Amino acid sequence: MDTAHTITQFAKMLQNLDRWLEKATAQAEQKKFPPDVLAQARLAPDQYELVRQVQSACDAAKYAAAYLSGQNAPSHPDTEKTLAELRARIRTCVQYLESVKASAYAGAMERRVAPPWLQGKWFAAGDYLTQVAVPNFYFHVATAYAILRHNGVELGKMDYIGAIPARD
Amino acid sequence: MDTAHTITQFAKMLQNLDRWLEKATAQAEQKKFPPDVLAQARLAPDQYELVRQVQSACDAAKYAAAYLSGQNAPSHPDTEKTLAELRARIRTCVQYLESVKASAYAGAMERRVAPPWLQGKWFAAGDYLTQVAVPNFYFHVATAYAILRHNGVELGKMDYIGAIPARD
Numbered sequence: 001m002d003t004a005h006t007i008t009q010f011a012k013m014l015q016n017l018d019r020w021l022e023k024a025t026a027q028a029e030q031k032k033f034p035p036d037v038l039a040q041a042r043l044a045p046d047q048y049e050l051v052r053q054v055q056s057a058c059d060a061a062k063y064a065a066a067y068l069s070g071q072n073a074p075s076h077p078d079t080e081k082t083l084a085e086l087r088a089r090i091r092t093c094v095q096y097l098e099s100v101k102a103s104a105y106a107g108a109m110e111r112r113v114a115p116p117w118l119q120g121k122w123f124a125a126g127d128y129l130t131q132v133a134v135p136n137f138y139f140h141v142a143t144a145y146a147i148l149r150h151n152g153v154e155l156g157k158m159d160y161i162g163a164i165p166a167r168d
Numbered sequence: 169m170d171t172a173h174t175i176t177q178f179a180k181m182l183q184n185l186d187r188w189l190e191k192a193t194a195q196a197e198q199k200k201f202p203p204d205v206l207a208q209a210r211l212a213p214d215q216y217e218l219v220r221q222v223q224s225a226c227d228a229a230k231y232a233a234a235y236l237s238g239q240n241a242p243s244h245p246d247t248e249k250t251l252a253e254l255r256a257r258i259r260t261c262v263q264y265l266e267s268v269k270a271s272a273y274a275g276a277m278e279r280r281v282a283p284p285w286l287q288g289k290w291f292a293a294g295d296y297l298t299q300v301a302v303p304n305f306y307f308h309v310a311t312a313y314a315i316l317r318h319n320g321v322e323l324g325k326m327d328y329i330g331a332i333p334a335r336d
Contacts, residue, residue, distance in 0.1 A: 005294060005298050006298060009298045009299055009302075009303070012299070013303065043211070043314050043317055043318040044317045044318055044320070047317055118334055121334040121335060121336055122334065122335055123333060123334060123335070124333070124335065126173060127333040128333075130173050130174060130177045131177055131180070131329075131330075131332075131333050132329065132332070132333075134177075134302065134306075135177070135181065135306060135328070135329060136329065138302075138303065138306030138307070138310060139306070139310050139313075139325075139328055142306060142307050142310035142311060142314070143310060143314055145307075146211055146310070146311055146314040149211055149212045149215055150211040150212055150318070152212070157307075160303070160307055161299075161300065161303060161304065162299075164299075164300070165291060165292070165295040165296075165299050165300075166286055166289040166290065166291060167289060167290055167291065167292065168289055
């Protein structure tokens with residue numbers, strides 16, 4: 001489970017998330033309510049709504065790719081209000097993830113990762129990836145899924161996992 | 169992010185989950201309702217309740233450790249009904265994870281992983297870890313967290329992430 005594979009997996013999960021939003025939109029139209037009602041849905045009053053869960057999932061993936069390849073992350077302002085805009089945000093993020101070549105992660109595990117919010121402290125890259133980036137990414141993806149399921153969107157576990165890499 | 173570190177991280181997250189259940193129990197007692205009401209809570213009528221989310225998180229971690237170290241997984245029957253029993257299940261699982269030495273994962277990425285539900289097909293170990301075990305584990309952990317938050321348990325993102333491995 002190396003760095004490049006983990007970033008590729010983030011892109012796969014974001015594309016899964018895109019399909020949940022596509023299904024949510026279609027089901028809302030079928031039930032004749034405005035799909036963007038879901039954009040503001042949340043599980044607890046003091047937890048992020050769907051919009052910020054999707055933005056946060058994108059950012060967790062984007063910053064992992066940037067920090068571990070030694071790049072500056074591109075700016076993706078949090079302006080989305082609709083499911084269509086969230087799907088565009090996901091596409092922009094996935095395009096960025098795919099633009100970082102696997103070779104850019106050579107030596108990634110030797111890096112120090114010093115996000116601004118650590119205020120001068122730093123993570124060893126392996127600690128950052130395993131204990132911060134991955135759990136944080138999946139937190140926001142799974143919470144987005146939970147918000148949709150709680151609001152009646154018909155999704156199943158295989159929508160969450162996506163394509164199963166089984167071999168014969 | 170190697171196999172042994174990923175399993176260590178699963179143990180860390182399960183210990184975080186144990187603390188959420190401890191906090192949930194204390195807060196329920198403070199609010200004078202039976203804590204085990206939460207054991208049956210769920211976010212959608214056709215989604216697993218808290219009990220099965222915790223059991224599934226434990227199993228995702230247990231099977232990853234067993235498959236990738238070439239062991240048979242110990243049997244942990246799904247008999248829990250209370251938060252106290254779920255906390256004991258977590259402890260049993262963490263003890264198993266800690267019993268597998270890091271050296272047992274040498275060569276793990278060369279293994280074929282063939283869970284019974286694949287019906288004869290198999291995963292390359294890296295595909296299994298990155299695309300199946302990790303997303304599935306975090307799904308159940310994050311959904312357990314979401315069920316608790318949705319039911320008013322006071323938890324924050326740092327309870328989810330746990331100890332931050334920052335260095336000076």
